[in-house]
Structure formats: C-alpha cells, structure tokens
Amino acid sequence: MSKDDQILEEFTSKEYEHGWNIDMEADQAPKGLSEDIVRFISAKKEEPEWLLDWRLKAYKKWTQMEEPDWANVKFPKINYQDIIYYSAPKQKVKPKSLDEVDPEMLETFKKLGISLEEQKRLTGVAVDAVFDSVSVATTFKDKLAELGIIFCSFSEAVQDHPELVKKYIGSVVPVNDNYFAALNSAVFSDGSFCYIPKGVRCPMELSTYFRINAANTGQFERTLIVAEEGSYVSYLEGCTAPQRDENQLHAAVVEIYAQADAEVKYSTVQNWYPGDENGKGGIYNFVTKRGICAGDRSKISWTQVETGSAVTWKYPSCILKGDHSQGEFYSVAVTNKMQQADTGTKMIHIGKNTKSRIVSKGVSAGKSQNSYRGQVKVMKRAENARNFSQCDSLLMGNLCGAHTFPYIDIENSSAQVEHEATTSKIGEDQIFYCTQRGIDEESAIALIVNGYCKEVLNQLPMEFAVEAQKLLALTLEGSVG
C-alpha cells in the first residue's frame, strides 16, 4: 500500500468510526488491531460505555508508544497486526476419562504429584457427581459471599460490580504505563477480580480450590485485587502444570490495591511452554504486575516461581505510599535450553518508615540467559526507608548467562539500603558428595537447587510449595551431563 493510500484509508476509516463492519455474530475478530477491534471486543462483552472509553484511550496511547527494547532479551519482531484479539471461549470436547488425555501430560502430572481428581480438573475431564468440581467451587463461593468477599471473573465483575471496577481499574497500572500494559488495557479478554471488604480475613488461599478457573488465562489477562482496610488475603495464580497455548504473545496486567492495615500475599507459578531445544514455539510472557500500599501499615508480598516461557519480561512492583507500609518480593526464576528471562521488581518508597525486602534467586542452565533487574527508589519525603535486597545467581554449565541490573535511586538521606549479590556454580564436589551417599545425579541437582531456592519456596502456600519443588527438578531435567 502506498503512503497516499494509507492516509486515505486512515481518513476513511475515521469517517466510519461508528459504522464499522465487523460481523458481530462472528466468534472471533479478524486479525489485527484497530479502534474497531477494540469496540468489537467491548461490545461482545456487553461492557458499559465508560469501559469502552477507557479501552479506547488505552488503544490510542498504545499507538503512540514504542515496544520497549531495554530488556536483556532477544526475539523476532512481533507483528501486532497478525494477531487475533478476540475469540469466543470455545466449548472444547471434553475427554471422557484420563485415558484420552495426552500421556506426556499425565506423566508430568505424576512427576509433580498432582492428585487424580486435580488431574481431571486440569485436563477438563468430565467429573462424576461426587467430585463435581463446579459444585465444590460453588460451596466455597457461598462461604466467601457470606463474608462479603467477591471473587469472580473480570467480566462478571464488570457486570455485577461496575462501581468497584471503575474505581480501581488502572489506578495502579495506568493505561499508558508501558507498551504492553497499554495493549492489555485496550484488548484485555478476561481475568480475575477479587475484593476483600473491610476487616475481613479471607479464610482460605484464594484460587487453591479454583485453580482451573484461575488458570483460564487467555492471551491478555487482567487481574484486580482490592483489599479494604484491615483485610487479609492470600491469592494464588498460575499453575505448576505445563501450559501450552497457541497464542505466542501473552501480556497480562495485575493490579493490587491495599488500603490501611491490609495485607495481600500474591503467589504465582508460571510454567508456560518454553519452546523446543532451539527456543521455537515458546511463549512470550510480557507481564505488568504492580501493587500499591495506599494506606498506612499495609503490606504487599509477591512470590513468584518462573520456570516457563521462551521470553519473560516481568517486574512485580510495590508502591509504598502509606506510612509504615511494606513491600516484599520473593522470586525464583529458572531458565534452561534457550529460555530468556528478564525479571525483578521495583520498590518505590514514598511514605515514611516504609520497608521493602527483595530476595531473588536465579538459576540458569543450558544456553539460557537469566537477568535480574530491580529498582529501589526512595522519594524525598520517605523518611527512614529501609530496603534489603539479595540477588543470587546459580549457573549450571558453561553456556548459560546470569546478569544482575540493580538500580538504586535515593532522594532522602535517612534511607538505609542494602544490596547483596552472589553468583555461584553447582560444584562438582557438591554433586559428588550427594552421589557418594547413593543419590543419583539428577536428584542431587534437584536437591541442591531446591536448597538454594528454599527461602523463596518457603513463602509459598504449603501444597503449592511441594509442587513447585518438583517443578524445579523437572525444569532442570537433562541439564547435566
């Protein structure tokens, strides 16, 4: 198309702004992204006008932004016009029993120690009446509802609690925050919404019992967690089971809003398909996660175990606005084969006596590249801010890389900031010590790596931690020799 034609088309499509001609009955949008596509998505989801406007604003910002290139990752240029941005959730044909499920998948479940019932849920096997997961979930939903806790899909929240969504959406991650967040804001498909009312302590790990719901991610997922004054919630997202997806680009947004004295613990395990030996076909995971400790004495804690994806770009952050508020970031990032991860956190100290703690454990194997990128910022009025950062890298073999990029930015002289970093290799003598006791080499490495990551794994809810340990071993399988 010549330049003139382009201008002409832009002009004409503008003129037909509201007369777009996408088939509303279609199950999926045509390829590419335009204002019309954004309208199509919003209309499909029967969203209120304000949300459409919000999406359009994000779209407009996105068109004015450039894809960031500062991360220590390399991947072929993404053609954003070659992506389908909306496709109706398909009713998949459910397998009748586990016999019909991919045996490789079942083998992995077994190695992870996932129970049979859970396996059925994860693979979507139709379950019998006794163990009907839907009814189990409903029982818990009733219990949560009694306490006034809202836990539902983002779309449901838009329909049932528009005032809450309107108040908080984009309040932590503004639409123009970054390229991928803007993209997500324009076209997000669905996600989770969680609201804990004042003074309520959520009695269960949210999403342990709803794992299958929470794992229903889609390409542009959006999560919003709001914790009112004095409330507490431990929220779990993701899944240890390997997840394959035909969508290569994933750009999720997670926002957490904590009022005074509230505490939110967010844990996630990410195990997207990392691609083959050559890195082909793996998922790009470009996520924006941020929480704000808006009220005094509030606390947000991120724990992540990152083992999947071909390329990871992810920096769960805390804005410590309230006085005496606290932010924590515990991370294990494992890369193997051709995987690339650039991950870390930002701790922005605004309030007085704010505290943050960063513990990052990177494990690189194969030909992978693993970078920690973290920022600690202490603003002018943040008297007595404290930060402790520890970034450890563990290397396996000679072909991988570990990198650390700490940024420290202090505007208040009363701040105390500590940064510790170590790089080590799994020693031959450590492995020999294990094998001499009868432990085979693979198990020895799993043992050593789990020991190295212990401080982070300890932060995970119990049953998740057990699976995560096994997951680390699985991810590193075959990385020695």
Next chain:
Amino acid sequence: MLKIEDLHASIEDKEILKGINLEVKPGEVHAIMGPNGSGKSTLASVLAGREDYEVTKGKVTYKEQDLLDLAPEERAREGIFLAFQYPVEIPGVSTTNFLKTAINQIREHRGLEPFDAVSFLKEMKEKMKLVDIDQSLLSRALNEGFSGGEKKRNEVFQMAMLEPTLSILDETDSGLDIDALRIVADGVNKLKTKDNATIVVTHYQRLLEYIVPDYVHVLYNGRIVKSGTKELALELEEKGYDWIKEKTIA
C-alpha cells in the same frame, strides 16, 4: 570383600597411584598411613568413584563385582561409604532431608519400600544416640557453618544411618581436638560388626589409638611399601616417615 590389584590412577596425566595391591575381608579394619602427597586420599577417592581421577590400569573387585564399572551412586548403594576429609556444604538442605533422600534411593535400589516419616525419625533417633549428635545440628543446612568437629561427627552420623559394608574414613582425624576425636572414633567402633569392614586413612598414629586396626599399610609415592599389624603404626610414629622414605630409596 574388596580386592585391589595393581591399581594405577592419574589426575591430569600425573600418575598418583602406581600399582596398589590390597585385600580387605569382612570384619577387618585396615589403616592406610603415609606422608602428605603419597596418594592416600587419591586411593579413597578412586574407590568412591570421584571422576577427577582416571584409572589407567588395574582391577578392583568388590562383592564379586567390578567396582570400577559402577557409578558413584551405585557404589554407595552397594554399601561403600566415604567419610570426607572436607565435607561439602549444601546450603538450604538439612542433614535430615539429605539423608532421607539418600536412604530412600538406597532402599529402592535394594528393592525395599521407602521409609515413612515415622520409621525414618525412629531410625534417626537411635543413631543420634549412638554417635552423640544433637538434633539441632541435623535440622541445619548440611555442613553450613559447622565447626570442624561438627562436620566430622555429622559424617559419622551419616555413616551410622547408611549402614555401609565398607567404610572409608579419609583423614577423619584432621582438624579434631582430642575430645572430638574420641567421640568420632567411639561412633566408628560402635558401628563395627563382623560383616563390615573399615579403611582408615590417616597421617597420624593418634586416631589408631582409638580405632584399633588389624592391619597397617604404609603408602609412599603411590605404592604400598610396607604392611604390618598395629605395631607398625607405633614404629612409624617413633621413627617418622623419613624412615620409610630412606628404606624405599635404599
């Protein structure tokens, strides 16, 4: 139980062992003594299967098997235990967790069911008493921040738990004060049966006052140059290693 015939081994093309011959029978305690650099630790490492060493010649038969054919973990599962001269630190892994992994892999190899938590703890408690080791040490990360004595005591505790057929103690006495030495030796003695054997590698005669050997071998320049009974150790202590050196040259 163990038969070493004309064993030669090198590291980075430097020959360290130059033809070792040794036979160990069940119930025996053999001491291998020698000056620094004579190849004592190399012999211990080669028997345990450390990959840094290349066996260039010779044969080692253990329980009617070619030992050199087995991977280190297979040797361990067949009952060979090496008490390390320098026990290795493994951060974040407790001795308990480490031993549980090891024991269950050994049990699997022997066709036994893995230990459940209760029987494992019971086993631990018994063995803790035997070598006089404190529970708190076992829940700490393996060897991390342990004193020299704690490390060696931990090695003997592991030995007690794994119940080896052939134990090789590599300079277990180094870095120990007399009290620690006594406790460690005491543990080793208690573990002795008529069916298992021990090879004690040491520089000094001191340890042999507590672990009394049936045979003493003097290793010098990669060969066993003299063998005898426990009296040989005393003679060595008295005359020093120069005596052996002079004798071999002459």
